[in-house]
Amino acid sequence: MTITTGPVSGEILDILDDPAPSRPAAGNTPDRSTLPGALALYARWEKGQWSVGDVRVERDRETWAALRPFAERELGDALTELEVGEVCVTRTLSALVDHAPTDDDRIYLCTQLADEGRHVRFFQEYLTTAAGIELDSALDEASAYGQLFEPQLVAATSRVRESGGDRGAWYEALVGYHLITEGVLAAAALRTTRVLAQRYGLHALHEGLGNVARDESRHLTYGLMAARRGVDDGEHRELIARCYLSGAELAARVMVNPHKKAITPVMTAALHARARQLTAQWQVGLDRAVRQLRLIGLPGLRDDVERSWSAAQRRALAEYRERWDTEHPVVLAA
Template identity: 40%
Template sequence: MTAILDEQLIDDRETTPESLYLRWERQNWSTQDLTMAADRPAWQALRPFLYQELKAALVELAVGEVAVARLLTPLVYAAPTQAAQFYLSSQLVDESRHSIFFLGYLRAVEGAIEPPHAYALRCRAEASAATVELFDAYLLEQTERVRRDPDDRDAWYAAVTTYHVVAEGALALVVLRSVAEAVRRCGQLPVLAEGLRNVIRDESRHVGFGVWAMRHAVDNGRRQLVGDQVLDTIPYVVHVLVGPERRNPSALPMVVRARGRQLRDQWDTARDALLRRVRAAGLDDVDAQVTEVWRAAEERAVADYENRHGVPHPIRSLN
């Protein structure tokens, strides 16, 4: 079935698919300009705690990027306007480039010998079950609905809300910024720092598109649909952020408290980022529900951590 284009959806506000596409042309970058192996000596010399943190985060990012590069394709084909389709084609390049960057970087600094495809499978096996569930089950199910019926506009807006606004806006961008900050503090991985800057710039455009799409959904009678979709996605994203499978490596009270504070900051930043985007899309009335669903999802994921490991989650040290 052919997707029909609704040209009347073209926006006159500042962030539009047209302006985002033009920004993409101006902000283009190349993974080939980054000499990834140059970071290898510093990577190999990282302190064990920082090494484990960074490696786990980059593996999760690589797995997410590989998944979204594939899952974006039905959304490009079924885009409601030609401008949205052209913009999404540029994003498809971005997600492939991000996959190539993260896989290439990890292979270079880890000295992996298997080809990228095999290395991607290894990363997937190492990623948390929550990440795999978000991308390979939840988001997959939504993009499959679009693939099966490209004219189902409800399915398209729901998938973009999950993909661009919640998964990219409240999860990917927040994790990327945390990793970039850790890399900045460590001061010894310049290639990773530059690659992360590029990826963050790209992801900001992607989230801008998500807000545009959600605003159109609201303007076109889909307020309830996208509001419900945000609430439905929150538990999946919070589960990834909390990551109940990974046990905090230290039992020292000072370290546990510092970890608790760091996580509290990160989760609050993610929730506030989501609230900002939801308001920007014209959905001011779901603030209280977003906050409540987020809080309940955090509580469940923290309880999951405590059941698995038999110790209080570091977040409890702040009480």
């Protein structure tokens, strides 16, 4: 038995859930035309507006207060990670907007910046109003994304600014931002958290996360389209491949999160359940990292990504043992 990590109620949350776009049109080459452009994504944004106020997060307050400790910790940790990630992207995305390759890209990216602001507001409202969690620097310190990935994203977007919009630096930031942060980490976290929200009857959370996931779907689609453009131009293919590999390694480490002591039940059956649950979450991340490759025109990178991911995971598990002087629950249960 594991937590279901697929789309809730069979809905398609993003382009990776839809088998059609990733199906090769001829031979092994995916059809680039299946990815909408910046103009089409802008049009989708106009039609997909939602409001944090309409979600009425306060309706979850009583249900949250009655959560058992395990559920409270799992959901609290997941929401904290999502909030820290969203705050980080609102601070860094403007470098990609300022130096976008075309006006259509820039206008689309402006809509994304507005989305990210709305997501921050949603997660902060939910954490403070429904969950009663205080927003302070302790959240940043406890966040795997904040500790491990944010410095890399800040450095990448700084290079975009400092270089005056060097296209290679722009693609490097795009890969870290759209494909790894949004396409792998946020997508995996949103799925798992939405499943838990549904399980525990947190209706406002489930609705809000669905809205966020739809926005993220547009963001990811833009990232796939833009990265594909960079791959196809030939000049940035190797750079994008290299950034993708290093991003995937970092994502694997974030998902293990050696900085935080994991829940490790002493009862064997529960320990195995926990290990299966974590392994399933990690697998969602890896699956997404692999499935994106075809859409960005780098299907041949699959084996490298799988190897890099596994190696990074093993290093993170060793780091966990070193830090906590005990094995990670996934290792204990193996």
